[in-house]
Every structure is written in C-alpha cells, then in structure tokens.
Amino acid sequence: MEFLQVIILGLCLGFVYALMVSGLTLIFGVMRIVNLAHPILIISGAFVSYWLFIKLGLDPILSVPAAALAVALLGVLLYKLIFEKNAAQQTYSEMTVLLTFGTAMVIDGLLAFLFHNTQRTTSPGYATDAIFIGDIFIPLAQLYSGIISLVIIIVLAVFLKYSEFGIAIRATSQNRTSAELVGVNVKFVCLISFAIGCALAGSAGALVSFVFSFFPSRHWEWIAILMSLVVLGGMGSLTGAVVGALVLSVISSLVGAFYSPAWSTMVFFLALFLILIIRPMGLFGVRTD
Amino acid sequence: MVLFSFLYITMSSSWNIIGGYGGFISIGHNVFFGIGAYFSGFIYARYGISPFYTAVFAGMIATFFGFGVGLITLRVKGPSFIISSIALLMIFRTLFDRWELVGGAHGITLPHNNLSVEWSKIPHYYALLVLMVLSILLSWYVRHSKFGLALRSISHDEIKSEVTGINIKIIKVTAYAISAYLIGAAGAIWGDYLTYVRPNIFFIILIAANMVLMCILGGKGTVTGPIIGTIVIIFFNEFILANFGASELNIFFTGLLMILTLLYFPDGIIGSLKKRKLLPGFLDWD
Amino acid sequence: MTSLLSIRNVTAGYGYGPDIVHDFSLSLNESEVKCIIGPNGAGKSTLLKAVAGILKPRSGEIIFEGENITGKEAYQIMRLGICFLPQERAIFPNLTVAENLRMCAYSIKDKELAESRIEAAFEMFPVLGERLKQIAGTMSGGQQQQLVYARAFTIKPKIILIDEPSLGLAPALVEQTFNHIKQIASSGIAVILVEQNAIKGLQTSGYGVVMDLGRLAFEKPANEVLQDQRLRELYLGKAIKK
Ligand SMILES: Nc1ncnc2c1ncn2[C@@H]1O[C@H](COP(=O)(O)OP(=O)(O)OP(=O)(O)O)[C@@H](O)[C@H]1O
Ligand SMILES: [Mg+2]
Numbered sequence: 001m002e003f004l005q006v007i008i009l010g011l012c013l014g015f016v017y018a019l020m021v022s023g024l025t026l027i028f029g030v031m032r033i034v035n036l037a038h039p040i041l042i043i044s045g046a047f048v049s050y051w052l053f054i055k056l057g058l059d060p061i062l063s064v065p066a067a068a069l070a071v072a073l074l075g076v077l078l079y080k081l082i083f084e085k086n087a088a089q090q091t092y093s094e095m096t097v098l099l100t101f102g103t104a105m106v107i108d109g110l111l112a113f114l115f116h117n118t119q120r121t122t123s124p125g126y127a128t129d130a131i132f133i134g135d136i137f138i139p140l141a142q143l144y145s146g147i148i149s150l151v152i153i154i155v156l157a158v159f160l161k162y163s164e165f166g167i168a169i170r171a172t173s174q175n176r177t178s179a180e181l182v183g184v185n186v187k188f189v190c191l192i193s194f195a196i197g198c199a200l201a202g203s204a205g206a207l208v209s210f211v212f213s214f215f216p217s218r219h220w221e222w223i224a225i226l227m228s229l230v231v232l233g234g235m236g237s238l239t240g241a242v243v244g245a246l247v248l249s250v251i252s253s254l255v256g257a258f259y260s261p262a263w264s265t266m267v268f269f270l271a272l273f274l275i276l277i278i279r280p281m282g283l284f285g286v287r288t289d
Numbered sequence: 290m291v292l293f294s295f296l297y298i299t300m301s302s303s304w305n306i307i308g309g310y311g312g313f314i315s316i317g318h319n320v321f322f323g324i325g326a327y328f329s330g331f332i333y334a335r336y337g338i339s340p341f342y343t344a345v346f347a348g349m350i351a352t353f354f355g356f357g358v359g360l361i362t363l364r365v366k367g368p369s370f371i372i373s374s375i376a377l378l379m380i381f382r383t384l385f386d387r388w389e390l391v392g393g394a395h396g397i398t399l400p401h402n403n404l405s406v407e408w409s410k411i412p413h414y415y416a417l418l419v420l421m422v423l424s425i426l427l428s429w430y431v432r433h434s435k436f437g438l439a440l441r442s443i444s445h446d447e448i449k450s451e452v453t454g455i456n457i458k459i460i461k462v463t464a465y466a467i468s469a470y471l472i473g474a475a476g477a478i479w480g481d482y483l484t485y486v487r488p489n490i491f492f493i494i495l496i497a498a499n500m501v502l503m504c505i506l507g508g509k510g511t512v513t514g515p516i517i518g519t520i521v522i523i524f525f526n527e528f529i530l531a532n533f534g535a536s537e538l539n540i541f542f543t544g545l546l547m548i549l550t551l552l553y554f555p556d557g558i559i560g561s562l563k564k565r566k567l568l569p570g571f572l573d574w575d
Numbered sequence: 576m577t578s579l580l581s582i583r584n585v586t587a588g589y590g591y592g593p594d595i596v597h598d599f600s601l602s603l604n605e606s607e608v609k610c611i612i613g614p615n616g617a618g619k620s621t622l623l624k625a626v627a628g629i630l631k632p633r634s635g636e637i638i639f640e641g642e643n644i645t646g647k648e649a650y651q652i653m654r655l656g657i658c659f660l661p662q663e664r665a666i667f668p669n670l671t672v673a674e675n676l677r678m679c680a681y682s683i684k685d686k687e688l689a690e691s692r693i694e695a696a697f698e699m700f701p702v703l704g705e706r707l708k709q710i711a712g713t714m715s716g717g718q719q720q721q722l723v724y725a726r727a728f729t730i731k732p733k734i735i736l737i738d739e740p741s742l743g744l745a746p747a748l749v750e751q752t753f754n755h756i757k758q759i760a761s762s763g764i765a766v767i768l769v770e771q772n773a774i775k776g777l778q779t780s781g782y783g784v785v786m787d788l789g790r791l792a793f794e795k796p797a798n799e800v801l802q803d804q805r806l807r808e809l810y811l812g813k814a815i816k817k
Binding site: 028034036082085094095097098099101102103104105106107108109110112113116117216220221223224227228230231262263265266268269270272273276277 | 312314316361362364365367368369371372373375376377378379380383384386387494498501505537538539540541542543544545546547548551552555
C-alpha cells in the first residue's frame with residue numbers, strides 16, 4: 001500500500017515537473033535556446049502568486065493565469081532586450097546559453113535583493129489537507145497541482161497538435177527556412193513561443209508555490225533537475241519531456257520514501273549522467289544537435 | 290584581494306584551456322576546486338599533513354576525476370555538455386552536503402597555522418603566486434603547442450578534425466583533465482587559507498560563473514584574456530561590494546556584466562582590441 | 576510592357592564570403608517559363624535564394640509587379656506571390672501529410688478557399704489523400720515529391736522558383752516531376768526552373784538562360800540554346816551529347 005501511495009504522489013509531482021519542463025522544451029524546440037533562466041522564471045511566477053496570496057488572499061490556483069501573464073510579459077521584455085538578435089539563427093550557439101545564464105543571475109540577484117533568500121510557501125487552506133482513498137492518503141496540495149498541471153499540458157498539446165499556429169510552431173522547430181517559405185513569419189513565431197514558454201513557467205510557479213518551498217537561489221537546483229528532464233526527453237520533444245518527468249519523479253519519490261529524502265534529487269542528476277553514457281541523444285530523441 | 294586575483298587568474302586560465310581553446314563551456318568547473326580543497330583539508334584535519342605538501346596530490350586527484358568525468362561528459366557537445374557540467378556540480382554539492390565523513394553541510398574545520406597574524410597569510414600568497422605563474426605558463430604552452438592546435442581545430446569542427454587523423458577523444462579528455470589540475474591544487478591552498486572547507490563555499494555556481502565571465506570578458510581562447518578579465522572583475526566586485534554591500538546585488542551585476550559582454554563584446558577585451566589592431570604588443574602572447 | 580519579375584544587377588554571397596552571383600539581370604513575364612542551366616557551383620541556387628529572400632542581395636534590386644521587394648523577409652515575398660521550392664525537399668518530415676498541406680495553405684487568409692485548394696490538391700494527387708495521417712518523412716521519395724508539388728497548387732502563386740527538381744530521382748520520377756511542372760506552367764503560373772538535366776529542362780521551357788561563374792553567359796529561346804555550340808563547350812558534351 002505504501003508503495004502505491006508513493007507512486008501516486010510521484011505521479012502528481014511528475015505532472016508538475018512536466019509542466020515546469022514543457023515551456024523549456026518548447027523554447028528549445030523553436031529557438032534552439034537552452035533557457036537556463038527558465039527555473040528563475042518559475043520562481044518569479046511563484047512570487048507573483050505569493051504576493052497575491054499574502055496581500056489579497058487570492059488562492060494560488062486562481063492566480064495561475066495572473067502568474068502566467070506576468071511572467072509571459074517579463075519573457076517578452078527579455079526576448080526583446082536580449083534574445084531577439086539570436087532568434088534569427090537556426091543553430092544553437094554556446095553564447096546563447098551563457099546569455100540565459102547571465103539572465104538567470106540577474107533575476108536571481110534582483111529577487112534575492114528584494115525579498116531575501118528566505119524559504120517561502122503559500123499556504124491556502126487545502127495545503128495541509130489530504131484525502132484518503134482506502135488506505136492511500138493523498139495530500140490535496142499535490143493532487144490539485146498535479147491535476148492542474150495535467151490540464152495545462154493537455155491544453156498545450158491540443159494547441160500544438162490542432163491549431164494552425166500550433167502546427168506553424170512545430171513546423172518552425174523542424175525547419176525554419178521551410179517554414180518561412182510557406183509564409184510563416186518565423187520571428188513572430190519565435191516571440192510567441194518564447195512568451196508561451198514563459199507563461200508555462202509562470203503557471204508552474206503558481207502551482208509550485210504551495211507544493212515546494214521556494215527562495216530565489218533555489219533555481220540552481222531546479223536548473224539541474226529540469227535540464228536532466230530535457231536531456232532525458234531528447235531535447236525539444238514534448239512527449240519525451242513529459243514521460244521523462246513522470247518516470248524520474250516516481251523513481252525519485254521511491255528513493256525518497258524507502259531510502260532517504262536527502263538523496264531524492266540525486267536521482268535526476270545521476271539519470272542525466274547515465275543517459276549521457278548510454279544514449280547521448282536522449283531516450284526519446286533522434287536529433288543529434 | 291591580491292590573493293583573490295592570484296586564485297582567480299589560476300582558475301580562469303585553467304578554465305580557458307578547455308573552455309576557451311577547446312570550446313567546451315563548463316559551468317561547473319569549481320568541482321575540481323572543491324575536490325582539491327576537500328582532499329587536502331581532510332588529510333590535514335585527520336593526519337596533520339599541511340595542504341602545502343598535499344596540494345600537489347590534490348591536483349592529481351582532481352585531474353584523475355577530470356579524466357573520468359571527461360570520458361563521460363565530453364561525448365556530448367553544445368547544450369548537453371553545459372547542462373551536464375551544471376549537473377556535475379549539483380551532484381557534488383548534494384554528495385558533500387550529505388557525506389558525514391567530511392562533515393556534511395558543516396564541512397571540515399582546519400587548524401590555524403602557528404604564524405603570527407600578520408605573517409599567517411604569507412605562505413598562501415607565495416603558493417598561489419606559484420600556481421598562477423604555472424597556470425599562465427601552461428596556458429601559453431597549450432596555446433603554442435601542437436596539442437593546443439589540435440584542441441582549437443576540434444573547437445572549430447570536430448568531424449573535420451577527426452578526419453585529419455587527430456584522436457579527438459584523447460585530446461578533449463586530456464585538456465579537460467589538465468585544466469582540472471591547477472584548480473584542484475588551488476582549492477587545497479584556498480581551503481587552508483579560509484581554515485574551513487564547506488560545500489556552500491566551494492561548490493557554488495557563482496565561482497564557476499566568475500571563471501566563465503573572466504575568460505569571456507578578457508577574451509576567451511587568448512593567453513592574456515583571462516588575466517585581464519580576472520583583474521577587471523575583481524575590481525568590479527570590490528566596487529560593487531563597497532558601494533552596494535549586499536552580495537545579492539553582486540550576483541545581479543555579475544549577470545548583467547555577462548549579458549552585456551556577450552551582446553556587445555563577444556570577443557572580450559583582448560579579442561576586440563586585437564580585431565581593431567589596437568592591442569599593445571606586451572599583451573599579445575598568442 | 577513591364578515584366579512580372581525583374582532581377583536587376585543583383586550581386587549576392589554568403590556571410591563574409593566572396594560574391595557568388597555577380598551583377599546578374601533577368602526578367603520574367605507572366606506565364607513564362609525560363610530555365611537556368613550552368614555547371615555545378617555556378618551560383619544558380621544562390622540566385623534563387625536571393626530572389627526568394629532567404630539570402631539578402633548585396634546590391635542590385637528585385638522588382639515584382641512594380642514593387643521593390645529587395646531585402647524583404649522570405650515570408651513576405653512568399654505572401655506576395657513568389658513560391659520557392661528549394662533543392663532539398665522542403666517538406667516537414669515530422670508532420671503528417673495533412674498538416675503539411677495545412678502549412679502550405681498557411682498564408683491563405685480565406686480559410687474556405689484554403690480548404691477548397693487542399694481538396695483540389697487531393698484530387699490531383701490521390702496518393703496524398705489516402706495518406707493524410709502518415710508522417711511525411713516516412714513516405715517514398717516520389718510521394719514526397721508529390722507533396723512538394725501539391726504545395727504549388729495549393730498556394731497558386733504568380734511565380735514559382737524550382738531548384739533542381741530532378742536531383743536524385745529515379746528516371747520514372749523525373750518524368751512524373753516534369754509532368755507536374757508542365758501542369759503548373761499550363762495553369763498560367765510563371766516558372767523559373769534551375770535544372771542540371773539540360774535537355775529535359777529546356778524542353779519544358781520557353782527560354783534558356785545559361786549561367787557560369789555567377790554571371791549571365793547568354794539567354795535565348797530554349798530550342799536555340801539546345802543547338803548552341805557554347806553550351807556544348809560549357810558542358811564538354813556531358814549532358815547534351817545524346
Ligand atoms: N550556405 C552556403 N554558405 C557558403 N557558401 C555557399 C553556401 N551555399 C553555397 N555556397 C557556395 O556558393 C557557390 C555556388 O553555389 P550554388 O549552390 O549557388 O551553386 P549551383 O549553381 O546551385 O550548383 P549546383 O548545380 O551544384 O546546385 C559554391 O561555391 C558554394 O560553395
Ligand atoms: Mg544548386
């Protein structure tokens with residue numbers, strides 16, 4: 001029974017991780033930018049929810065759209081200031097990664113200066129509640145955040161699969177020149193994809209705010225976790241990233257429950273190394289760049 | 290501050306070997322710094338042998354680790370490599386935070402040396418000076434050797450280099466391991482200087498970020514670039530600390546400087562001057 | 576009469592590299608078909624890329640329907656009515672056939688019109704209609720080729736630029752491809768065709784344009800080019816002999 005419970009909890013968290021990583025994957029797919037600033041954008045979203053909760057008493061679940069919008073706007077600003085020049089190039093360059101690294105430091109430093117590196121969480125009423133199904137006990141916070149993440153991911157997947165613009169996004173990530181040749185405004189697609197990616201980060205932040213405790217510098221740890229998911233999923237494949245997130249989250253929960261919680265994050269880092277040894281292109285990837 | 294400059298010139302010059310000449314950007318190179326510090330610190334605390342003697346071996350341990358890790362992570366390039374370097378750092382951070390033998394999150398506390406206060410840092414001064422000179426010589430040597438030529442051709446185009454008969458795997462991994470040596474030795478000395486070795490001092494990403502920034506600002510892939518870059522950054526940091534105090538803002542400004550450098554001076558100080566043919570001869574060691 | 580497209584003294588090249596196309600001029604009238612031939616590396620593909628806006632010309636200008644389109648983005652040029660089918664098959668290999676066709680109709684604002692064009696394309700290429708859900712990259716070369724030409728019929732541009740349509744195709748497919756091109760031409764779309772297979776290319780075209788080392792060597796009605804002595808010299812009898 002305990003086993004089943006851990007698996008269910010792992011899955012709930014897995015969906016949250018999947019949401020965290022989905023925006024990253026989208027941005028990598030379209031722009032070939034490994035956005036190391038993604039985790040700090042998630043934390044920015046968490047701060048938006050936190051302040052809305054403290055000042056207005058707004059439930060963090062309800063503040064998902066607000067956090068998404070705020071971070072998306074921040075993303076557009078960053079894009080215009082920093083990444084626009086690099087959006088034009090089809091292939092990735094090291095310098096772009098370092099740019100996102102610098103961006104992450106800038107936001108980290110700013111948030112830490114304004115709000116200090118103290119641990120925070122939003123604590124809506126259900127944060128400490130749980131439901132029982134038979135013997136299995138599921139904390140509501142994890143359950144809600146998992147379900148909402150799943151819903152957002154499904155909406156994203158449907159959008160990418162069926163909408164005209166979604167297909168254009170996928171087409172652009174496959175071949176930028178070909179997309180231009182059928183009349184896609186690639187720069188606009190890049191901008192919108194970046195904004196959507198950031199909105200996903202923001203919405204993940206709102207959910208994270210009551211599942212994990214957060215503080216600005218925590219994003220370094222999340223960088224490594226999320227990056228391991230992206231690599232596992234095969235760089236830029238949404239399905240891959242989601243499956244990777246679920247698998248690793250469950251394993252990590254099992255390690256946390258049956259061995260020691262201190263080692264549960266290690267699962268992600270070690271998985272990354274294992275993948276690099278066995279299949280450098282990722283478990284689901286075929287791309288080699 | 291002088292000590293700090295020596296330390297960081299050693300580190301950024303070493304980083305430059307794999308990051309600048311080889312083109313493999315590692316944002317976790319301070320794992321070797323930490324490994325060196327822990328190795329020597331542990332021996333000092335337990336057996337009383339001073340890090341000044343064991344620094345040589347600390348460097349060797351770091352090199353050895355570098356070789357092993359390099360065999361794995363250097364198989365990928367580009368974004369995957371950068372990610373793996375961050376993950377490596379996080380692994381070591383997690384590991385040393387939990388490893389009770391070396392004091393867990395509290396780390397190891399080392400005995401003070403028995404010199405009087407004003408003399409107590411003199412040994413560190415000379416030791417780091419030696420390491421710095423060695424690192425510059427090493428960087429110069431790599432830049433002008435056949436090995437360095439092969440390394441730079443790999444950074445341009447791995448596949449073409451392989452076709453010309455260079456054993457790229459050996460070259461890459463060796464460069465990575467070499468660049469670990471002096472960083473490890475410097476870690477040993479620095480641990481003794483601080484008199485404690487802790488995960489949250491040695492395994493933080495800010496150190497790696499500084500190494501990268503110093504190289505890029507100065508001009509990566511040049512011998513003098515890391516030296517100039519380090520000096521500029523150290524003065525910059527002092528300036529920020531003196532004027533704004535909080536170390537959070539230091540992170541902010543370091544990041545900002547990195548962005549501005551990358552956007553407007555991607556070749557760094559030395560590289561940009563060279564392109565405009567304004568570089569004074571005594572700074573051009575390439 | 577002003578021509579539909581005129582390329583005036585265009586010079587183009589890649590990055591910081593040398594000029595590949597030098598001072599090149601060419602004009603194209605409505606429903607005209609011109610074939611550019613020339614040895615490998617002459618700069619034919621480069622020229623087409625410059626017209627399509629993938630590569631910005633270094634100097635010179637390109638006038639389309641009286642409008643200067645030099646330096647416009649590729650997607651803008653395409654929306655104005657110049658469709659470019661590059662040398663490497665520009666389909667989206669990981670999208671399904673249906674999605675590929677939807678992308679072809681991306682720039683058509685009127686969605687009903689887009690639907691009817693796609694329907695028409697299915698009628699013309701029934702194979703595609705049977706394989707709507709198939710991932711395009713898994714189709715055979717000939718089927719992928721049909722997808723490429725289905726694009727032309729969906730978009731119905733005013734000019735279509737085709738780069739080496741027969742490259743790497745089996746003889747039967749070459750035949751099929753040239754039939755598609757003839758169909759396109761007979762529907763009133765002007766065509767600039769770049770082709771190594773000089774005989775086939777010239778037989779399909781009204782005019783032949785010979786390009787060498789980035790310059791215009793000469794331009795003549797296609798059947799005269801076929802007889803031209805200079806062409807034989809250029810190709811050393813390679814394609815022309817039989
Ligand atoms: N992307 C590129 N970057 C740099 N140089 C290029 C690029 N593409 C082509 N070139 C160079 O431009 C020159 C002309 O190439 P282009 O493809 O236009 O020739 P072509 O006439 O189409 O030849 P082919 O018949 O082989 O297709 C060649 O010397 C080639 O090396
Ligand atoms: Mg060509």
